Amino acid sequence: MAEDAILGYLEKNEEIPDSGKFAEEFGIDHDEIVNVTKSLNAYGLVLSQDIKRESLVLTDEGKLYADTGSPEMQVFSAIPPEGISPDELQRKVGPSVFKIGFGPAKQNEWLERGKQLIFRKKEHVDDKVKGLLSQIQAEKMVEPGEIAALKRRKLIISQTWKGYSIIKGPNYALKRKKAATDLTREDLQSGAWKDMELKEYNFNAKGLPPEGGHLHPLLKVRKQLKDIFLQMGFEEMPTNNFVESSYWNFDALFQPQQHPARDSHDTFFLKDPSTTKLLPEDYVERVKCVHESGGYGSRGYGYDWKREEANKNLLRTHTTAVSSRMLYALAQKPFAPKKYFSIDRVFRNEAVDRTHLAEFHQIEGLICDRGLTLGDLIGVLHDFFSRLGMKKLRFKPAYNPYTEPSMEIFSYHEGFGKWVEIGNSGMFRPEMLLPMGLPDDVRVVAWGLSLERPTMILYGIDNIRDLFGHKVDLGLMKKNPICRIGLE
Numbered sequence: 001m002a003e004d005a006i007l008g009y010l011e012k013n014e015e016i017p018d019s020g021k022f023a024e025e026f027g028i029d030h031d032e033i034v035n036v037t038k039s040l041n042a043y044g045l046v047l048s049q050d051i052k053r054e055s056l057v058l059t060d061e062g063k064l065y066a067d068t069g070s071p072e073m074q075v076f077s078a079i080p081p082e083g084i085s086p087d088e089l090q091r092k093v094g095p096s097v098f099k100i101g102f103g104p105a106k107q108n109e110w111l112e113r114g115k116q117l118i119f120r121k122k123e124h125v126d127d128k129v130k131g132l133l134s135q136i137q138a139e140k141m142v143e144p145g146e147i148a149a150l151k152r153r154k155l156i157i158s159q160t161w162k163g164y165s166i167i168k169g170p171n172y173a174l175k176r177k178k179a180a181t182d183l184t185r186e187d188l189q190s191g192a193w194k195d196m197e198l199k200e201y202n203f204n205a206k207g208l209p210p211e212g213g214h215l216h217p218l219l220k221v222r223k224q225l226k227d228i229f230l231q232m233g234f235e236e237m238p239t240n241n242f243v244e245s246s247y248w249n250f251d252a253l254f255q256p257q258q259h260p261a262r263d264s265h266d267t268f269f270l271k272d273p274s275t276t277k278l279l280p281e282d283y284v285e286r287v288k289c290v291h292e293s294g295g296y297g298s299r300g301y302g303y304d305w306k307r308e309e310a311n312k313n314l315l316r317t318h319t320t321a322v323s324s325r326m327l328y329a330l331a332q333k334p335f336a337p338k339k340y341f342s343i344d345r346v347f348r349n350e351a352v353d354r355t356h357l358a359e360f361h362q363i364e365g366l367i368c369d370r371g372l373t374l375g376d377l378i379g380v381l382h383d384f385f386s387r388l389g390m391k392k393l394r395f396k397p398a399y400n401p402y403t404e405p406s407m408e409i410f411s412y413h414e415g416f417g418k419w420v421e422i423g424n425s426g427m428f429r430p431e432m433l434l435p436m437g438l439p440d441d442v443r444v445v446a447w448g449l450s451l452e453r454p455t456m457i458l459y460g461i462d463n464i465r466d467l468f469g470h471k472v473d474l475g476l477m478k479k480n481p482i483c484r485i486g487l488e
Contacts, residue, residue: 001032007046007173007174010046010167016166040169043169044170045169050164055159056158057156058155059155062156066130076110079120083119179199214478217459218452234339234340236340237323237340254291257309270314270315275308275312315346318346323340326338327436340368341363365448369443370439370443380445394409398424403429403446409425422454423447452464
């Protein structure tokens, strides 16, 4: 309707000088006129020129006062000749009107406040605010100072009206001929294409950006850490088994069966299959003996070791379960020094909060060789963490069931201005290594840390649920920068 009206009017007239008045004359919504004008202009059927007009419009509050009178007038009108108490006046006009109108009425010297009552100072007053608002509604001229005062009271606002003046374009026609966007087989076969008007291609138009895959920040940091391990000559351990037996996860590590970590409150145990069926029996017997009565210079734990506890299947609580399997396999062959690492997922039955999840990633490195000492471990840790950009390290004695001595690792964080715990480390105990069949002089140094914590620090994330899990913002995946670990 709007298109026919515009093109039909221009056939007999040279110009539509004002699209607003045109819309009003023909009873068409102005927004529809604007949209059609833009479309016709794009096809060259018309040429349009922008028109802008500034006008003053009453706010909802202004419209109310134009109808009922200003708050100061309402306050004045509510005061009887004998006066009225402030509380009674407030109840009469309402708290909002009293709060807004009392001050201006007093400033205009319309009233005075005694010790107990409020009195009128004048018999009759003019409601100037209502008069000004009525003038603006009628589109009459108002002094600039009065306009500024009404704007400060938020009774009026400036509004910019936008429209067009319209003339015929170079491709003017009374009816728009719809341009075809595609040629079909039927068009070619029938010859209809000869009379068709084809839409021009815009070869400068940008296409939709292709959607590609994006690496998660954890994967970026994992890749850089993996490269650092490989540069240091480490070999990656196979970590594809999330399900592990309690034997390899706990018992082979010389962790007693009554240890709190083996409770269902801390570990996810499987219902089906609930137990493992394959364990190296001779090795199992040696582990049982060292738990019950010790050996290799140890007194053991002095309890009755139960095979059914060792057989229970669980979701591995640490990747050290993989390390125990690798060291056992290494012990079955003529000894050769090895450096292993792993970066993979582990599971713990923990309460979820901003720093803990029930699943996370563990980074683990170990070196197995003859005659290693705690000094070797400290030297390797300095080398490893310096490649991560952590030059200042401190170590604190700690306890682990399967390492002795054990150390917590701290690094000085320049941004936080304090020492931050970044990992754990130690030397595997003889009670763990010798039952495997490794030579007496072989020592294993190891360390571990989480993947999430350094990633959160690097990417400025303070809630782990924003990094990993179903609440992750996909925008973070698309826009996160490269990981600079090991690049500087």
